[in-house]
Amino acid sequence: MRAPRLVGRAHELAALRRMLGEARSGASSVVCLEGTPGIGKTALLRAAVAMARESDFTVVTAQASAIERDFPFAVVRQLFEPVIARASSAERMALLTGSAVHATQALTAEPPAPGIQVSPALLHATFHGLYWLTANLTASSPVLLAVDEVQWADAPSLRWLSYLLRRIESMPLVVLFTLTIGEEAAEAHLVTDLVNAAYRVRLDALAAEDVASLAEDVFGVDTDPDFAAACHAATGGNPFLIRELLYALEHEDVKPTAEAVPTIRELGPQALARSVTARLQRHALPVTALARAVAVLEECDLETAAALAELDPPVAADAARALVEMNVLTARPALAFNYSLVRKAVLYELAHTQRAAMHGRAAALLWRAHAPAERVATHLLRTCPLGEPWAVEPLRVAAAHALSQGAPRSAVSYLRRALREPAPDPVRRELRVQLALAEIHVDLPAVHRHIPDLLEQVENPDQVAFLARTLGRTLYEHDQYREAAEILERGVERIGRGHPAARNLEIGRLAMAFLVPDLAGERPLERLAALWPPEEGSPVDERFLAAILAYRWSWEATCSDQIVELARRAVRAGLSHQVEDPGAVSAAVCALLWADEAELAYRVCDEAAGELRRRGHQLFYAVTCAYRARIAARLGRLADAREDAQIALELFDGLSGNRARGSALVAVAALVEALTGLGELDAAEFTLAGRGLGDVVPEVWHGNYVLHCRGRLRMARGDVRGALADQLECGRRLLRWGVVNPALFPWRSEAALAHAALGEPVAAGRLAAEEVELARRWGRPRALGVALRAQGITRGGAEGARLLAEAAARLAEAGDRYEYARALADLGAALRALGQRAEARRHLQKAIDLAEVCGAGGLADRARGELRALGARPLSGRACGPRALTAHEYRIAQLAAEGRTNREIAEAFFVTQRTVELHLTNVYRKLGITRRAQLATALAAVQESDSGGSVRSV
Numbered sequence: 001m002r003a004p005r006l007v008g009r010a011h012e013l014a015a016l017r018r019m020l021g022e023a024r025s026g027a028s029s030v031v032c033l034e035g036t037p038g039i040g041k042t043a044l045l046r047a048a049v050a051m052a053r054e055s056d057f058t059v060v061t062a063q064a065s066a067i068e069r070d071f072p073f074a075v076v077r078q079l080f081e082p083v084i085a086r087a088s089s090a091e092r093m094a095l096l097t098g099s100a101v102h103a104t105q106a107l108t109a110e111p112p113a114p115g116i117q118v119s120p121a122l123l124h125a126t127f128h129g130l131y132w133l134t135a136n137l138t139a140s141s142p143v144l145l146a147v148d149e150v151q152w153a154d155a156p157s158l159r160w161l162s163y164l165l166r167r168i169e170s171m172p173l174v175v176l177f178t179l180t181i182g183e184e185a186a187e188a189h190l191v192t193d194l195v196n197a198a199y200r201v202r203l204d205a206l207a208a209e210d211v212a213s214l215a216e217d218v219f220g221v222d223t224d225p226d227f228a229a230a231c232h233a234a235t236g237g238n239p240f241l242i243r244e245l246l247y248a249l250e251h252e253d254v255k256p257t258a259e260a261v262p263t264i265r266e267l268g269p270q271a272l273a274r275s276v277t278a279r280l281q282r283h284a285l286p287v288t289a290l291a292r293a294v295a296v297l298e299e300c301d302l303e304t305a306a307a308l309a310e311l312d313p314p315v316a317a318d319a320a321r322a323l324v325e326m327n328v329l330t331a332r333p334a335l336a337f338n339y340s341l342v343r344k345a346v347l348y349e350l351a352h353t354q355r356a357a358m359h360g361r362a363a364a365l366l367w368r369a370h371a372p373a374e375r376v377a378t379h380l381l382r383t384c385p386l387g388e389p390w391a392v393e394p395l396r397v398a399a400a401h402a403l404s405q406g407a408p409r410s411a412v413s414y415l416r417r418a419l420r421e422p423a424p425d426p427v428r429r430e431l432r433v434q435l436a437l438a439e440i441h442v443d444l445p446a447v448h449r450h451i452p453d454l455l456e457q458v459e460n461p462d463q464v465a466f467l468a469r470t471l472g473r474t475l476y477e478h479d480q481y482r483e484a485a486e487i488l489e490r491g492v493e494r495i496g497r498g499h500p501a502a503r504n505l506e507i508g509r510l511a512m513a514f515l516v517p518d519l520a521g522e523r524p525l526e527r528l529a530a531l532w533p534p535e536e537g538s539p540v541d542e543r544f545l546a547a548i549l550a551y552r553w554s555w556e557a558t559c560s561d562q563i564v565e566l567a568r569r570a571v572r573a574g575l576s577h578q579v580e581d582p583g584a585v586s587a588a589v590c591a592l593l594w595a596d597e598a599e600l601a602y603r604v605c606d607e608a609a610g611e612l613r614r615r616g617h618q619l620f621y622a623v624t625c626a627y628r629a630r631i632a633a634r635l636g637r638l639a640d641a642r643e644d645a646q647i648a649l650e651l652f653d654g655l656s657g658n659r660a661r662g663s664a665l666v667a668v669a670a671l672v673e674a675l676t677g678l679g680e681l682d683a684a685e686f687t688l689a690g691r692g693l694g695d696v697v698p699e700v701w702h703g704n705y706v707l708h709c710r711g712r713l714r715m716a717r718g719d720v721r722g723a724l725a726d727q728l729e730c731g732r733r734l735l736r737w738g739v740v741n742p743a744l745f746p747w748r749s750e751a752a753l754a755h756a757a758l759g760e761p762v763a764a765g766r767l768a769a770e771e772v773e774l775a776r777r778w779g780r781p782r783a784l785g786v787a788l789r790a791q792g793i794t795r796g797g798a799e800g801a802r803l804l805a806e807a808a809a810r811l812a813e814a815g816d817r818y819e820y821a822r823a824l825a826d827l828g829a830a831l832r833a834l835g836q837r838a839e840a841r842r843h844l845q846k847a848i849d850l851a852e853v854c855g856a857g858g859l860a861d862r863a864r865g866e867l868r869a870l871g872a873r874p875l876s877g878r879a880c881g882p883r884a885l886t887a888h889e890y891r892i893a894q895l896a897a898e899g900r901t902n903r904e905i906a907e908a909f910f911v912t913q914r915t916v917e918l919h920l921t922n923v924y925r926k927l928g929i930t931r932r933a934q935l936a937t938a939l940a941a942v943q944e945s946d947s948g949g950s951v952r953s954v
Helices: 008-023 043-055 076-087 089-095 098-107 120-138 153-167 190-198 208-219 226-233 237-249 260-266 269-281 286-295 301-309 313-325 340-348 350-370 374-382 391-402 409-416 425-438 444-457 461-477 481-496 499-514 515-521 524-527 544-556 560-571 580-596 596-616 618-633 638-657 661-678 681-689 703-716 720-737 747-757 763-776 782-797 798-814 818-834 838-854 857-869 885-899 902-909 913-927 932-943
Strands: 030-037 058-063 143-148 173-180 199-202 335-337
Touching: 008 043, 008 143, 008 173, 030 043, 030 190, 043 058, 043 143, 043 173, 058 076, 058 120, 058 301, 076 089, 076 153, 089 720, 098 120, 120 143, 120 153, 120 301, 120 618, 120 902, 143 286, 153 173, 153 190, 173 190, 208 226, 208 237, 208 340, 226 260, 237 260, 237 269, 269 286, 269 782, 286 301, 286 313, 286 335, 286 340, 286 350, 286 409, 301 350, 313 857, 335 340, 340 838, 350 374, 350 580, 350 661, 374 391, 374 409, 391 409, 391 425, 391 747, 409 425, 409 580, 425 444, 425 461, 444 461, 444 481, 444 913, 461 481, 461 524, 481 596, 499 524, 499 544, 499 913, 524 544, 544 560, 544 580, 560 580, 560 596, 580 596, 580 618, 596 618, 618 638, 618 661, 618 782, 638 661, 638 885, 661 681, 681 703, 703 720, 703 747, 747 763, 747 782, 763 782, 782 798, 798 818, 818 857, 885 902, 885 913, 885 932, 902 913, 913 932
Parallel strands: 030 173, 030 199, 058 143, 143 173
Antiparallel strands: none
16 A cells, blocks of 8 residues: 655645755754644654755654653664664764764663662763764764654653754754654653754644545545545544545545545544554454554564564564555564554553553563663563563663663662562662662652661661762752751661761761751761871771861861861862862862962862863863852952853753752852952843842852842842841851851951941941951951951041051952952042042052953942042053953863864863854954964963963963
């Protein structure tokens, strides 16, 4: 039976042809073909595939299916495995060059080692690798990437497609997918993200004249208009139903005349769907049996389908030929149904128990044939317990593979199903451990409920420690600090406090107590301090303990020299131990930052970021960028801080889900701090509103930073009462945590300035004096300079000017250019009011120079206003040349000067080549050059430029 032509889709075909043409010119497109079942989405996608192949596109296709939606990267594998398999050795090397090599993590069929866990960094490197594999494909020809029935795609593939769509600008690529309306997607939010990024083509019903054209193809004669109209009315213009109706009428020898109208009207859409199975049943029993087997297997070779249908190979081959001739199945590259509606109709005819039994037999057949464990497991999920010990192994392997590829929901399904099959007690315990490790990414409350029982069942102390540490860390990443502390405590109790494996759990437990204010009564700092220094040969993680002690002791505003030594010790061990877990690094660099060792803290973050880029660890790279942004803001490198914070937030948004939310808050606060200093107040306000932080800020540790920076923003906007409320709330929370050191967040100074602006001098003076006292106790210049500036402003007069002069001196010593510029501007204004014109001019001009280096236009304008009031003409100190480069621009320029291509630079920084081009355009403009060959000479000036510039090493 010949398949009918594609009719009634001229407009849609023209749109697809136009987008394919644009791809040949280097433009990208994303298209979603959507409609109800049977409306012709797959036929239109196949037509697009044919057009692309005729135009010498590289075409990669995938058919998503319900049975494979628990199979991690199932769609990705369909897309790329055939391309890699067909490639020669040289072609394969070219496709997998550079960052694209990480794509193999998604394409490997090798099972991972037992107990392997979800690695966010590895998963993100895989996404990055798949992106560059796609880019490599477009290097030789435009590419069409087509996915049919995207609503059934597995979660990792959907996440990668979303990742891809945000990065395909200026790539000769068309991404085309179909979406069936009315079929609920397992990962609906991920599908919605894809659809929202696409040009949506809604397929409507065919017109009556289109029905007539199809009928003429089937019957070979002209069709009566009344016949066509009746067919159209009976089917609603649905192409699949039209086709089935026409086949049914042809089989009954009904002619396409007006006399057939009453017969047509007796048939409805449901009856037409049932006609499919009726057509099958009119053939010999093997035809129906094979159709049912293929419906269960979904896509398979003839040998497997024949075995499941219990047919001899020759009989199965005859049945397959018959089904292909009926246009029910396609035989290339494997047996599969042409239309999902037909498959559903065949399955509907099977009783539930019969279908489950066939899935069980299919699993056994595939396992004996050494099929991938995931494929076997998908069938086992659709069966009742088999009572077969062999069934545990494919489910266990599939779960481990799912975890390693970032699909914990699939792993949970596999492991829960495995626990319903018989297995020895040790195996069952191991399955429960693996289930808990998977559930922490899917259902944390469930894990927390049954973890005590699970820890009691695990006998190996090292395994108990691993389980408790993994669960505790995940709870920490989700801001569930109390629950994390409880898990770690249970691990300690289960192992025994005297056991070496319990020591690091105890350190983690005490460190967690710092983040839960009402656990402070357990004296965690005293207990941690008692462990320092570790005894020689002790299993204690010295770096982590040093970092945590430095971090927590900083809250006390005492012992700053010892704190610096501890923090230096924590970062001294080298990058290899730090990049896999940025927690210790972030604690150490914060302690360094608060102790005015900001340059060292910046270097540590910079080196860690470079190593993380080289390893492709995007999530940890984002965390490090967030902290580097915070440090850059503290150093007055406001443009650098803005750039790093934006990079971090973009990566968090695209990759991290609910992970590292605390670090995302750091990035938000650093961005707001930088934008406020740069005078981009609307952008700062928009950032907070877009993150849901314009009103309520969550009462978590990093929320304090957000509150403090939001208060400064409100003060800059003239919302003095709002600023005061934010700073006082920040102070209330910090005091509840036990933080008295103003070096962390100088909320008293900011609140004092707000009180003064509201005409409340007593409150202002009290807070300013309190902060000065605490800052002197801390003994570091920045905190004291900030406090003295506030005290000088609130006191005014000659005494105020004296305090402002001391503040400026301290801030110059600390190296915070922005705060130094603020103090100089205030000092200049105070001296002008006292009639000390020459000194005022000198300080105001210096404030202008520093503010322009920082990019703080608003501050520079304020100082200019004061200078003009003195009758002086401000001199421009605007940065130009190498000093005008941001740190990120410098890093990119340096790689370009070393001979790296735009593509290699884009790979290194997890951005698109277009982004690199834009950065280099800015670099050329700032350096006054026009060619790449001039970069090395121009950048040499950076090494000789004033150390006050913002450029730093890669």
